[in-house]
Amino acid sequence: MSTSFSIPDVSDPMSRHPKAPAPGEPFRLHHNLCHGCGDDAPGGLHVTVYAGEGFATTAEMTVEKWMMGGPGVIHGGVLTAAFDEVLGTTPLIIGTPVVTGHLQVDFRKPIPIGTTLHFNAEVVAKERRKVFVRATAHLGDPTEIVASASAIFIEIDLKEHFGKYADSASLSRP
Numbered sequence: 001m002s003t004s005f006s007i008p009d010v011s012d013p014m015s016r017h018p019k020a021p022a023p024g025e026p027f028r029l030h031h032n033l034c035h036g037c038g039d040d041a042p043g044g045l046h047v048t049v050y051a052g053e054g055f056a057t058t059a060e061m062t063v064e065k066w067m068m069g070g071p072g073v074i075h076g077g078v079l080t081a082a083f084d085e086v087l088g089t090t091p092l093i094i095g096t097p098v099v100t101g102h103l104q105v106d107f108r109k110p111i112p113i114g115t116t117l118h119f120n121a122e123v124v125a126k127e128r129r130k131v132f133v134r135a136t137a138h139l140g141d142p143t144e145i146v147a148s149a150s151a152i153f154i155e156i157d158l159k160e161h162f163g164k165y166a167d168s169a170s171l172s173r174p
């Protein structure tokens with residue numbers, strides 16, 4: 001399928017899930033080996049996403065040396081993976097488990113190694129199983145956006161989607 005990020009004129013009703021973390025509290029790990037958030041993921045990003053107000057979340061990531069692409073700056077693929085993690089966790093605030101269908105990233109400024117990236121994300125709409133999420137990243141000054149991303153995530157039944165793969169990789173520890 002080929003698609004683009006286009007927010008529907010009218011969203012399905014959305015509400016914060018009663019079991020969503022309180023503002024400032026972290027979301028639980030997807031699982032221990034998740035490349036984005038898992039504690040045991042070899043070479044993982046170790047991003048923790050925190051609930052914000054409404055349908056919003058925040059996250060931080062230290063830009064480490066191994067994340068380098070061009071000399072001294074983050075690799076675009078690493079930044080994209082970080083956005084995928086932050087954006088893909090955010091729909092849990094409305095209680096919806098998802099996988100990425102479409103993800104687009106705007107790389108606005110070089111992001112130096114050694115800095116801390118701050119993410120702000122928000123679910124902006126839901127249409128049937130599609131969840132529309134946007135995020136921005138900055139280096140400490142929220143008015144200076146260094147990158148932004150938009151994504152369409154698709155609601156899934158976790159067991160149906162991952163059940164046949166989980167034994168081999170996703171849930172076993174290294």
Ligand SMILES: CCCCCCCCCCCCCCCC(=O)SCCNC(=O)CCNC(=O)[C@H](O)C(C)(C)COP(=O)(O)OP(=O)(O)OC[C@H]1O[C@@H](n2cnc3c(N)ncnc32)[C@H](O)[C@@H]1OP(=O)(O)O
Pocket residue numbers: 001003030031036084085088089097098099100101102127128129130152154156158159162163166
């Ligand atoms: C037991 C285990 C415990 C596990 C413990 C917890 C683990 C919790 C893990 C979470 C982890 C998250 C981590 C970060 C997020 C990733 O990185 S997820 C990994 C990357 N993504 C993928 O691997 C997804 C691969 N793609 C697929 O599996 C399938 O294409 C999908 C996305 C499930 C859709 O297939 P489908 O269910 O057949 O959907 P389908 O009926 O065709 O379409 C439904 C709707 O979605 C739209 N749609 C479908 N595909 C797309 C697309 N690519 N773009 C835009 N729209 C689309 C359709 O147009 C349709 O829309 P409407 O007709 O309602 O307007």
